[in-house]
Amino acid sequence: MNGNRQKRILSNVVSPYGLAIISYAFFLFACLIPPSVYTHCMNEPDLMFLDPTTILFYTLCVASFLSGVWLLGWLLPPVPSVDRKFLPKASPAVFLLIPLVPCVLLVALSSFLLVRNNPLAIPLLIAQQGSLIAPDGDASLNFHGTMNISVLFVSGVVWWSVWRFNQLGVAWRGKLVVRLSQLLAVVAVLIATSLMLSRHLVTVLATGLVLCYLVRKTLFKQLNWTLVGRTTLVFLLGGGLVFFLVSSLRGASDLDVQLIGFTGYTVASYNRLAALLHGNLHFEYSGKGIYFSNFLSFNNLFNRIIPLREVLGYPNFFNWWMSSFASVGRSGLQASLIFCGAFGEIYLEIGWLAPLYVFCYGLLYGLVWQWMTAGHLIGIILYPYCAYCILFWFSTNGLFDQDIVALIIDALALAVYEFLFVRQSEVLIQIPMGRLK
Numbered sequence: 001m002n003g004n005r006q007k008r009i010l011s012n013v014v015s016p017y018g019l020a021i022i023s024y025a026f027f028l029f030a031c032l033i034p035p036s037v038y039t040h041c042m043n044e045p046d047l048m049f050l051d052p053t054t055i056l057f058y059t060l061c062v063a064s065f066l067s068g069v070w071l072l073g074w075l076l077p078p079v080p081s082v083d084r085k086f087l088p089k090a091s092p093a094v095f096l097l098i099p100l101v102p103c104v105l106l107v108a109l110s111s112f113l114l115v116r117n118n119p120l121a122i123p124l125l126i127a128q129q130g131s132l133i134a135p136d137g138d139a140s141l142n143f144h145g146t147m148n149i150s151v152l153f154v155s156g157v158v159w160w161s162v163w164r165f166n167q168l169g170v171a172w173r174g175k176l177v178v179r180l181s182q183l184l185a186v187v188a189v190l191i192a193t194s195l196m197l198s199r200h201l202v203t204v205l206a207t208g209l210v211l212c213y214l215v216r217k218t219l220f221k222q223l224n225w226t227l228v229g230r231t232t233l234v235f236l237l238g239g240g241l242v243f244f245l246v247s248s249l250r251g252a253s254d255l256d257v258q259l260i261g262f263t264g265y266t267v268a269s270y271n272r273l274a275a276l277l278h279g280n281l282h283f284e285y286s287g288k289g290i291y292f293s294n295f296l297s298f299n300n301l302f303n304r305i306i307p308l309r310e311v312l313g314y315p316n317f318f319n320w321w322m323s324s325f326a327s328v329g330r331s332g333l334q335a336s337l338i339f340c341g342a343f344g345e346i347y348l349e350i351g352w353l354a355p356l357y358v359f360c361y362g363l364l365y366g367l368v369w370q371w372m373t374a375g376h377l378i379g380i381i382l383y384p385y386c387a388y389c390i391l392f393w394f395s396t397n398g399l400f401d402q403d404i405v406a407l408i409i410d411a412l413a414l415a416v417y418e419f420l421f422v423r424q425s426e427v428l429i430q431i432p433m434g435r436l437k
Contacts, residue, residue: 010223014214016069016365019390024062026394030267031055038271041263044333047274054274057352061343064355068362069369078370083219086167087423093174096161099417100181103157106150107188113146114195121195125249141196151192152402155205156381156410158185162212163380190242199246203239204403207391208384210235215372215383264337269394272333272340276347281331281340284323286348290314293400342389345397361399365390377418381411 012018031054035046048054088095115121118141124132161182170178186205193202210231217223240262247258275281289312290297296308298317303309314320329335340347346354365386371379385407389399 010225010228011218013223013228014211014218014387016362016369016386016390017066019387020062020065020069023390023393024058026266027058027270028055030270030394033267038267041260042268042271042334044268044271046271047278047280048270051274053277054270057277057347057354058270058273058343060355061346061358064359065362065365068359068364069366070362072363072366072370076367076370078373084167084375085169086164086418088168089421089423091174092168092170093178095168095421096164096170096178097181099157099414100161100178100185103150103154104181104185104188106147107154107185107192110147110150111188111192111195114141114143114148114192117142117144117146125195128248128251148192148196149406151189151201152406153410154185154189155201155208155385155403156407157414158182158205159208159212159384160377160380160410160414162209163216166216194246194249197246197250199242201403202242203392204385204388206235206238206242207388211384211387212380219373264334265339266394268334268337269339269341269344272328272337273344273347275331275333276340276344281328281333283327283348285315285320288312288314289349290320291345291348291397294398295400295402295405299402299405339395341395342393342397377415378411381407381414 009018031048031050033046033049035049038046038049086092090098120132121141161178165175165178186202186209189205190202193199214223214228214231217227243262243265244258247261272281294317296302297314298309298320308314315323324338325335328338343354343358346357350357368379368383368386372383373379382404385403386399392398
């Protein structure tokens with residue numbers, strides 16, 4: 001009986017259920033940090049420590065999310081998970097490299113153009129004065145003509161190549177070339193995001209790679225707690241190194257400063273959520289719909305087609321972003337840390353109706369999870385990003401930002417590519433994936 005329960009829990013570690021519980025556990029950990037420790041570290045009052053309002057709100061949001069996932073599974077019972085064997089018209093390695101290599105080259109070209117447009121960027125980064133090329137710095141980066149948007153499309157292609165790699169029967173010589181190309185894609189994204197002083201895209205890419213690896217292990221009943229622990233440790237160490245690398249480039253060379261910064265980007269968001277719920281923190285542009293989707297609010301191409309920003313009177317992105325620092329500063333918290341978490345941003349728009357909105361998230365995430373386990377291409381591309389959004393609930397409400405648009409474009413393009421260049425696909429295995437009860 002206990003063994004079956006352990007297997008059921010293990011099989012759901014990478015499902016929306018398991019990821020939500022992990023994220024919720026981190027929130028509870030943050031709320032248990034002694035105020036003396038938090039205040040000493042962050043130099044701001046601790047508003048979240050065992051705060052019943054904050055715990056109630058966050059618990060309602062998580063419970064609503066899990067209810068949505070459960071309801072979707074009840075309405076649409078999970079189909080048997082499948083793994084397919086693909087027979088491409090070209091050799092398997094070439095089939096994977098045709099989409100992958102251009103992505104790597106485009107990102108490399110984008111980084112080259114960025115450096116060419118900003119000749120001071122490399123010297124400033126080497127001198128650990130990257131704050132000067134930040135958007136609010138004295139020598140902010142010029143992105144004109146750099147094709148920096150190409151970085152957004154790499155993650156979906158890499159995740160697809162990793163998933164299809166085991167389904168194509170790549171020969172041993174081709175394996176080395178494909179794996180090297182996948183590694184180069186990760187390195188290219190890391191370099192590009194470091195030049196932009198960002199951690200977001202490389203974190204999304206790495207989270208998706210770990211997720212794809214663990215999901216495949218789950219499908220083949222090869223997942224165990226040792227593997228989960230080892231993979232999680234590698235992921236945390238790698239994520240920590242990326243965080244500290246970018247922090248160093250920005251000028252935070254002291255270890256204590258970097259640790260404070262790490263706490264600020266994670267735990268401190270719950271303190272801002274507590275300030276919101278108690279009315280101590282007010283953002284200038286709350287209640288206007290901006291926090292539902294930055295893409296709809298600020299993407300220039302979209303707004304040229306549908307002038308949502310003009311009709312609703314939204315500010316430009318830079319003014320909106322800078323207003324957040326002023327708002328946090330007026331609340332008595334550290335003005336340099338503006339994140340209030342995904343649930344906090346939803347609260348900014350609809351208040352205590354946020355759990356209802358998160359319930360709809362649960363329905364959507366549950367559907368994408370079913371697509372993933374059923375082997376559908378759309379699920380293979382979208383679920384890793386959905387998993388990232390759950391694990392990083394402490395950051396922003398990023399589900400409907402530009403990342404998801406790029407991934408949908410990836411999924412459509414790869415679907416056409418497979419339709420044209422795959423002779424047939426046959427089901428190899430069917431594994432029933434039970435839902436957590």
